[in-house]
Every structure is written in structure tokens, then in C-alpha cells.
Amino acid sequence: MHLLKNCHLSRALAIGLISLASTLSFMGSVNAEEVNVYSARKEALIKPLLDKFAAETGIEVNLVTGTADALISRLNSEGKYSPADILITTDVGRLVRAKEQDLTQAVDSSVLAEAIPATLRDDDGHWFSLTMRARPIMYAPERVDVANLSSMEALTDADWKGRICIRSSSNIYNQSMVAAMLQQKGHAETLDWAKKFVKNFARPPKGGDRDQIKAVVSGQCDIAIANTYYLAGMLDSADTAEQKIASQVNVFWPNQGDRGAHINVSGAAVTKSAPNRGNAVKLLEYMVRKEAQAWYAETNHEYPVLDGVEWSETLTQFGTFKAEDIPLHRVGELNAEAVKIMDKAGWK
Amino acid sequence: MRALLDPLQGALLILGAILSLPVVVIFASWIAPQTELWQHLLSTVLQDYVINSLLLACGVGIGTLLIGSTIAYIISRYDFPGRTLLHWFALLPLAMPAYIIAYTYTGVLDFSGPIQTTLRDSFGWGYGDYYFPDIRSLWGAIIIMSLVLYPYVYMLARTAFSEQPASLLQVSQMMGISKFKYITQVSLPLARPALFTGTALAMMEALADYGTVQYFGVATFTTGIFRTWFGLGNGLAAAQLSSLLCTFVLIVLLFEKWSRRHIKYYHQGQHHNLQKRKKLTGTRALSAFVLCLVAPLLGFIVPTFQLLYWAGITYTKNVDAQFITLVFNSFCLALAAALIIVILSLLFAYTRRIKNNKLNNSLGQTVSLGYAIPGTVIAVGVLVPLSWADNLVNMLSEHWFNNSVGLIFSGTLFALLFAYSIRFLSVASHNIEAGLSRITPSMDNAARSLGASPARVLKQIHVPLLKTSVLSAALLVFVDVLKELPATLILRPFNFNTLAVRSFELASDERLVDAATPALAIVLVGLIPVVLITHAIDKTIKGKS
Numbered sequence: 001m002h003l004l005k006n007c008h009l010s011r012a013l014a015i016g017l018i019s020l021a022s023t024l025s026f027m028g029s030v031n032a033e034e035v036n037v038y039s040a041r042k043e044a045l046i047k048p049l050l051d052k053f054a055a056e057t058g059i060e061v062n063l064v065t066g067t068a069d070a071l072i073s074r075l076n077s078e079g080k081y082s083p084a085d086i087l088i089t090t091d092v093g094r095l096v097r098a099k100e101q102d103l104t105q106a107v108d109s110s111v112l113a114e115a116i117p118a119t120l121r122d123d124d125g126h127w128f129s130l131t132m133r134a135r136p137i138m139y140a141p142e143r144v145d146v147a148n149l150s151s152m153e154a155l156t157d158a159d160w161k162g163r164i165c166i167r168s169s170s171n172i173y174n175q176s177m178v179a180a181m182l183q184q185k186g187h188a189e190t191l192d193w194a195k196k197f198v199k200n201f202a203r204p205p206k207g208g209d210r211d212q213i214k215a216v217v218s219g220q221c222d223i224a225i226a227n228t229y230y231l232a233g234m235l236d237s238a239d240t241a242e243q244k245i246a247s248q249v250n251v252f253w254p255n256q257g258d259r260g261a262h263i264n265v266s267g268a269a270v271t272k273s274a275p276n277r278g279n280a281v282k283l284l285e286y287m288v289r290k291e292a293q294a295w296y297a298e299t300n301h302e303y304p305v306l307d308g309v310e311w312s313e314t315l316t317q318f319g320t321f322k323a324e325d326i327p328l329h330r331v332g333e334l335n336a337e338a339v340k341i342m343d344k345a346g347w348k
Numbered sequence: 349m350r351a352l353l354d355p356l357q358g359a360l361l362i363l364g365a366i367l368s369l370p371v372v373v374i375f376a377s378w379i380a381p382q383t384e385l386w387q388h389l390l391s392t393v394l395q396d397y398v399i400n401s402l403l404l405a406c407g408v409g410i411g412t413l414l415i416g417s418t419i420a421y422i423i424s425r426y427d428f429p430g431r432t433l434l435h436w437f438a439l440l441p442l443a444m445p446a447y448i449i450a451y452t453y454t455g456v457l458d459f460s461g462p463i464q465t466t467l468r469d470s471f472g473w474g475y476g477d478y479y480f481p482d483i484r485s486l487w488g489a490i491i492i493m494s495l496v497l498y499p500y501v502y503m504l505a506r507t508a509f510s511e512q513p514a515s516l517l518q519v520s521q522m523m524g525i526s527k528f529k530y531i532t533q534v535s536l537p538l539a540r541p542a543l544f545t546g547t548a549l550a551m552m553e554a555l556a557d558y559g560t561v562q563y564f565g566v567a568t569f570t571t572g573i574f575r576t577w578f579g580l581g582n583g584l585a586a587a588q589l590s591s592l593l594c595t596f597v598l599i600v601l602l603f604e605k606w607s608r609r610h611i612k613y614y615h616q617g618q619h620h621n622l623q624k625r626k627k628l629t630g631t632r633a634l635s636a637f638v639l640c641l642v643a644p645l646l647g648f649i650v651p652t653f654q655l656l657y658w659a660g661i662t663y664t665k666n667v668d669a670q671f672i673t674l675v676f677n678s679f680c681l682a683l684a685a686a687l688i689i690v691i692l693s694l695l696f697a698y699t700r701r702i703k704n705n706k707l708n709n710s711l712g713q714t715v716s717l718g719y720a721i722p723g724t725v726i727a728v729g730v731l732v733p734l735s736w737a738d739n740l741v742n743m744l745s746e747h748w749f750n751n752s753v754g755l756i757f758s759g760t761l762f763a764l765l766f767a768y769s770i771r772f773l774s775v776a777s778h779n780i781e782a783g784l785s786r787i788t789p790s791m792d793n794a795a796r797s798l799g800a801s802p803a804r805v806l807k808q809i810h811v812p813l814l815k816t817s818v819l820s821a822a823l824l825v826f827v828d829v830l831k832e833l834p835a836t837l838i839l840r841p842f843n844f845n846t847l848a849v850r851s852f853e854l855a856s857d858e859r860l861v862d863a864a865t866p867a868l869a870i871v872l873v874g875l876i877p878v879v880l881i882t883h884a885i886d887k888t889i890k891g892k893s
Contacts, residue, residue, distance in 0.1 A: 036842060042853040042854075042856075042857055043845065043850070043853055044853065044854065044857075045857075062842035062843050063842060063843060064840060064841070064842050064843075064844075065837075065849075065853065066837045066838055067578070067837065067838075069577060069578040070724060070727070070728075070837065070838040071838075073583070073728050073731065073838070074731060074758075074838060074839075077728075077731040077732055077734075077735035077736075077758070078731075078735050078738070078755060078758060078759070079735060079739055080739075081738060081739060081742045081752060081754070081755060082755070083754065083755060083759060083842070097581060168565055169579075170562070170571060170574065170575050170578075170579060172578075175579055204565055205565055206484045206563075206564060206565030207454070207458075207484065207563065207565070208856075208858045209858065210858040211454075211458075211460075211858075214458075214459075214460035215459060215460060217460065218459050218460035218464075218465065218468075218475070219474055219475040220459050220460075220475050230858060233858070233859070237859075237861065238661050238662050238665070238861055238862075239658075239661060239861045242861070245460065335579065335581060336579070336580045336581050336582070339575065339579040339580050340388055340392075340580070343388065343392040343393050344392060348565060348567060
């Protein structure tokens with residue numbers, strides 16, 4: 001008898017949960033003016049902006065954050081009933097992947113076209129860059145003569161043996177960096193570069209970008225490759241120890257004489273199934289407005305895509321630079337090949 | 349009886365089939381072989397994945413077995429000053445997520461951390477002048493995970509040790525068997541099912557871990573799965589890798605079953621005759637105290653203080669009304685999942701006990717595979733069938749009512765609870781089955797032949813004897829769900845966050861100092877059931893003796 005009761009109980013529970021869940025989902029869909037966002041940008045780095053948008057327009061913004069690939073998988077399996085209107089990612093590769101999987105749609109907006117340079121958006125209008133990130137060399141000035149630094153390619157010299165710190169090749173920033181090099185230098189040259197570059201590592205890759213900067217300051221290596229907003233974030237950190245560490249490295253912009261320093265973008269696309277397409281476009285247009293661009297620049301030290309928006313003070317200190325100029329969608333398309341090259345080079 | 353059971357059997361079959369769906373989805377990936385990619389993996393990184401995963405699982409297995417059974421043995425056999433305090437302390441690391449302790453220890457022990465910096469400053473050393481073990485290595489991962497996973501062994505072992513009757517020790521002493529021999533030949537073998545279960549859980553948890561190994565730069569199967577899926581953009585090959593991981597776990601579970609095919613341990617239920625704890629004094633009491641203190645100190649107290657220090661710097665920025673919602677969400681979700689999963693596993697365990705046939709056994713085995721599959725992979729395995737169901741429901745409702753109802757399965761908390769059930773059913777089942785195996789079938793038979801109804805057998809024999817196991821199961825699931833990250837991240841509905849998600853987002857953005865406040869909250873919320881349930885378990889054990 002008790003066994004049966006258990007069984008009833010679990011059924012009752014399951015039914016209860018399902019009805020609760022559906023009520024929740026209905027509650028979410030009652031509001032007529034809303035826009036649903038799948039974001040690979042962390043909540044802390046997007047929510048304040050979405051809140052401002054909601055306050056200004058009266059359009060309610062619903063948010064789920066997660067890793068870009070997981071969100072793409074979710075979009076994929078949800079299919080045409082997906083509630084998502086916008087996909088936000090922190091690299092161009094994932095936007096290209098979403099487009100390739102037929103999860104995005106073209107947006108024709110004069111606001112977006114005017115604000116974002118043509119090289120930073122999809123030719124077919126499927127995705128748009130919202131901010132730029134740069135990945136230069138950071139070095140310990142007392143141990144590195146800046147005259148010896150020139151390009152990423154030069155880091156394969158035997159001089160640099162045991163002096164370079166960089167994170168794992170599982171990281172998207174490294175994958176994009178190598179994919180960008182593949183686009184400019186071709187397979188053979190990039191593979192050769194990767195093999196020699198890995199030989200100069202001071203230690204097996206571990207940790208994130210901030211850890212590489214710390215390793216430089218503590219003497220484990222002399223140069224690190226890291227995104228600028230990490231260094232800027234450390235300089236602004238609440239932890240004084242981090243501030244102190246960050247103040248001991250300098251930024252060097254590589255490849256200024258030729259192909260330019262590597263950049264990546266964060267961006268967004270309107271999903272194919274978007275139930276609130278109009279609001280989604282409004283939100284995109286809001287994100288390239290001057291205030292929004294300035295917020296990105298100030299809060300997370302990213303480079304604005306809109307011309308004429310001031311950089312944060314910290315970013316300004318790192319100096320201006322010549323950036324890579326390649327069709328960004330190629331970075332996405334070459335991602336898998338880049339990973340294979342790094343596997344072959346033994347880049348952990 | 350038979351008439352009663354058949355609908356139950358039917359319901360169980362359906363339930364089992366639904367819960368096995370994600371595993372089936374994962375194995376189904378082999379329909380499309382990815383030959384070229386496998387050649388690449390074989391010639392480059394696969395060997396690393398296999399070796400590191402094996403070493404990690406074995407290392408964590410040995411580590412948790414040693415720590416967990418030692419503390420359990422000392423606590424259940426000896427009396428010494430501080431014992432009561434320590435037996436609480438020993439459970440604390442349960443509330444500490446492995447990735448959080450990994451972050452904190454890296455902060456403390458890494459080359460640029462305070463300890464090494466102080467060493468260098470005081471002795472004038474530079475890089476390479478001295479040897480310091482690297483925390484971010486395979487060994488570091490083994491130690492870190494052993495420190496937080498040993499309570500799995502400890503909980504089960506303590507119950508097993510404290511339920512061993514005094515008669516065993518008395519007989520052994522009469523026969524002149526030495527203390528050491530008693531432990532190795534009587535006490536340990538009797539506790540073996542419990543010890544193995546605990547160790548197996550810890551090993552599976554280690555195999556499925558992503559956060560720690562990823563941060564430490566150790567290439568294992570899980571990091572390989574993610575790399576193949578995200579980096580190489582090949583979801584099928586990633587699923588195929590996951591299926592290999594599943595197969596490996598299945599082999600281990602089958603091996604354990606096979607190895608004890610002739611043995612059935614049922615204890616006699618002579619609770620009036622439990623072993624009295626031996627009083628220790630002087631150095632022996634001190635060494636017992638120290639032995640039991642080291643693991644909880646390193647696995648909980650030290651990292652908690654580091655978190656407190658960090659949280660002290662940043663809590664004003666991170667604690668607001670939203671933060672309270674996070675705590676509430678995390679707590680309710682973990683509680684709901686614990687209830688559902690314990691009920692499910694009771695259902696499975698009882699059906700297997702009453703109808704011990706091949707079908708039920710293999711069902712139980714398939715369902716428990718989920719524990720070793722990384723949360724992300726489970727999440728995708730869950731999304732596929734749920735989205736299919738959602739699409740069907742929407743198509744039908746559009747057809748009949750001209751209105752779509754939205755994603756009622758995949759877009760709601762249902763998806764999360766479903767995924768948790770698959771991922772953590774094994775934790776609850778192992779506990780409950782270990783408990784159930786200690787109730788002899790002869791007890792049921794005796795009671796039944798004396799005219800007790802099955803309901804009365806359940807109420808008067810099983811409920812009191814199983815209480816401990818059920819509570820432990822609920823506790824483990826609760827803290828596991830509280831700490832769970834990858835599946836939550838992918839499956840949660842709009843505007844729904846948990847402490848684990850918040851803490852991870854900050855930590856993965858390399859803002860460890862900011863991540864400390866939510867991390868500390870996870871630990872504190874996790875402590876609530878640890879305290880409540882240990883108290884309840886203690887009362888049950890005391891009540892028996």
C-alpha cells in the first residue's frame with residue numbers, strides 16, 4: 001500500500017511541478033511588450049544596460065546567460081518555438097556558427113549600418129559587433145627591452161625560450177587569435193609558428209588571462225598575451241594586491257608595421273524564430289547608441305564600435321594601435337582548423 | 349501482491365525509460381561516425397584525456413577512501429576530547445564546491461600567491477631558485493577533489509562502522525585476533541559495500557568534474573568533450589566521447605557487482621549490542637584529534653577564511669535585494685530536487701528489492717550512469733527529448749486551439765529538475781540501496797509470516813531502519829544541486845539565477861574577489877541541511893544504541 005502511495009505521491013508531485021512550470025512560463029509570456037535575450041555576456045556585464053533600456057522604452061527584457069555554444073545548442077533544439085529574440089556572444093566565431101546553423105535572420109537597420117563600420121558586421125546583416133577587444137603583448141619592463149618586441153611572429157625566436165605565458169588553447173580568445181593568423185598567413189606558416197611558439201612557453205598553460213599577467217609580475221615569465229580589459233579590470237580591482245600587480249606590466253602593440261594587433265568583438269544577432277523581432281531590433285539599436293557604448297567602455301574597458309565615443313581612462317593609457325583588418329566571419333569559419341593546429345603543436 | 353506490483357512495474361518502466369533518454373541520445377551519436385575527427389584526436393590528444401582521467405579518478409578514489417574511512421573509523425570507535433565537534437567538522441567540506449576551493453587554493457598557493465611571494469621576499473629567491481609544488485596540476489586536482497569529496501565515503505562508512513555489533517569484536521578478541529587483523533579482516537570487509545559505494549560516487553564526481561580540471565589546465569575527458577564540442581564545433585564527436593566515459597563507468601559498476609556476487613551482507617539488527625567507543629587519553633587522544641581535523645581544516649576551514657577575507661572587501665557591492673532572491677532560488681531548487689530524487693530512488697530501490705529481475709537491474713544501472721556524465725552533456729541530452737515534446741505540444745495546440753503554449757518542458761524549471769534527476773539519482777540510489785541491503789529479507793519474511801501487512805512491515809521495520817540512509821541521500825542531493833553549475837547554466841528559464849551561476853560568472857570572468865560572496869553563500873546554505881540532517885542521523889543512531 002505504501003508503495004503505491006509513494007507512486008501516487010511522485011505522480012502528484014510531477015503533475016504539480018509541470019503545472020507550476022507551465023504557469024511560470026505563461027506568466028512570462030503575458031506581457032505583450034517584451035524582448036527575450038540569450039546572452040553569453042555575463043549578467044553583471046549586460047544587465048545594467050538592459051535595465052536602462054527597459055526603463056526608457058517600457059519593453060520588458062528577459063535574460064538567460066550561459067556559454068555561447070550552450071545557448072546555440074538550446075536555440076537549435078528549441079527550434080521554431082524558441083522564445084529567444086536576441087543572441088549575444090563575446091566572440092565573432094559563435095555568431096558565425098549561429099548563422100551557419102540557420103539560427104539567425106537578417107536585419108536591415110539604417111541606425112545599425114551607420115553606427116557600426118562595415119568590417120564589424122555581417123555582409124548579410126545577420127550579426128553586428130557591439131564592442132571590440134584587443135589581445136596585445138604585456139611585458140615586465142625591467143626584464144624586457146621593448147626594442148626586442150616587434151610582432152607575434154617574432155615570439156618564436158629562441159631568445160624567448162621559457163619566457164612566454166599564455167592560457168590554454170581551449171580558450172576562445174586564443175582560438176580566434178590563431179584563426180585570424182590562419183586567415184592572414186595560411187595553414188603551413190601558422191602551424192610552424194604555433195609549434196615554435198609553444199616551445200617558448202615558460203610553463204604549461206593554466207589559468208585565465210589575469211593569471212598570465214600575475215605570472216609575469218612574479219617572475220615566472222617575462223611576457224604574457226592577454227586581453228586589455230583584464231589588465232584594466234585588475235587596475236580597477238577592489239583588491240589592492242591585484243592593482244599593485246597590474247601596475248607592474250606594460251602593454252606592447254605587436255605587428256604595428258604590418259598586419260596589426262589581434263582584435264575580437266562581442267556582438268549580437270536577432271534569432272530566426274524571434275517572436276518579438278521589432279523589440280529585438282530596438283534593443284540592438286539601443287546598444288550602439290552613444291550612452292550604451294560609453295557604458296561598455298567605462299564599465300568593462302572594451303573598445304566602442306561607434307566612432308567618437310571616448311575610451312575609458314585606463315584604456316587610453318594603453319595607447320592607440322593599428323588593429324587587424326580581416327573579414328571577421330573568417331575567424332569563425334577557421335576556428336576548428338585553428339584548434340587542430342594547436343592540438344598538433346602540443347598547445348595544451 | 350502481484351496484482352499490486354504490475355502497475356508499479358509498468359510505471360517504473362516508463363519512468364526509467366524517460367530518465368534514460370539523455371543517455372540514449374548520447375549513445376545514438378554513433379549513428380554518424382566522425383572518422384576524420386577521431387583520427388585527429390587519436391593522433392594528438394586522446395591519449396592525454398584517457399590517462400589523465402584514469403589517474404584523476406583513481407587518485408580521488410584512493411584519497412577519499414583513505415581520508416573518509418580513517419575519520420569514520422576513529423569517530424565511530426573511539427571517544428576523545430573534541431570528538432563531537434570533529435564529527436560535525438568532517439562533513440563540512442560537503443558544502444564546498446570543488447571549483448571554489450580550487451580558486452581559493454590557487455589564490456593562496458600559486459607562484460604569485462601570498463605564501464610563495466613571502467618566501468621569495470624573505471629569502472631573496474627568484475623564479476627557479478626553490479622548489480614549490482604546483483597546485484595547478486593533476487596532483488593538485490586529486491588533492492583538492494579528495495578534500496571535498498571524502499564526506500561521501502565518510503557518511504556511509506560511519507553508518508556502517510557504527511552498526512557493527514559488539515559481538516564481532518568480542519569474538520575476535522576471544523580468538524586472539526590482533527587489532528590490525530580485526531580491522532582488515534572483519535571490520536573493513538563488512539563495511540565494504542558502503543566504502544565502495546562512497547568511493548565510487550567520489551570517483552564518478554571526479555570524472556564528471558569540469559570546473560577544477562579546466563582551471564588547473566589538466567586535459568581530461570571532460571575538458572576534451574568541451575574542446576571537441578566548442579572548439580572543434582563537433583557536437584557528435586563530443587557526444588561520442590561522452591558515451592565512452594559512460595561505458596567506462598558502467599564497467600566499473602559492473603565489476604563491483606561481479607566482485608561481490610557471492611556475498612550478501614545483512615547485519616543482524618542487534619542494536620542493543622553496539623560496540624562501545626573506547627576512551628582515548630593523552631597522546632593517543634591528541635593524534636586521533638589531529639588525524640580527524642586535518643581534512644576538514646584543509647577542505648573547509650582554510651578556504652572559508654580566504655572566502656571571508658575576499659567577501660569582506662566586496663560584499664557591499666554584491667549583496668542587494670537580488671542577492672536574497674538568488675539565495676531563495678538556490679535553496680528552493682535544491683530542496684525540490686532532493687525531494688523528487690529521493691522519492692524516485694526509493695521507488696527504484698523497492699521495485700528492485702521486490703522484483704529482482706534483469707530488467708529492473710539494468711534499468712537501475714542505466715539510470716545511475718548519469719552521475720558520471722558532465723552536466724553540460726546531460727543538459728544537451730535533456731534538451732533534445734524535451735524540445736521534441738515541446739514542439740509536439742505546440743503543434744497540437746496550434747492545430748486545435750490556434751495558439752501555441754510556449755516551451756512548457758524545456759523552457760521551465762521542469763527541464764532543470766529533470767536534468768538533476770538524471771545527474772543525481774545515482775547519489776540517492778546508492779545511499780538508499782546501501783541502507784536497504786542492511787535490512788535482511790528474513791526480517792520481512794518473519795514479519796509477514798507473523799501476519800503483518802506489507803504496509804506495516806514498511807512502517808515498523810523499513811522506515812526506522814532506512815531513515816538514516818534516506819536522510820543522507822537527501823542531504824547529498826541537496827548540496828550537489830546547490831553546487832551544480834553546468835546544467836543549471838544551460839537549462840534555467842529566463843530571469844532565473846542561482847548562487848552557483850552568479851559565483852561562476854564572476855569567477856570565470858577572473859573576478860575571484862567578487863565571486864567570494866556568492867560562493868560563501870553557497871557554503872552557508874549548504875551548511876543548513878548538513879547541520880539539520882547530521883543531527884537527525886545522530887539521533888537515529890543514538891536511539892538505536
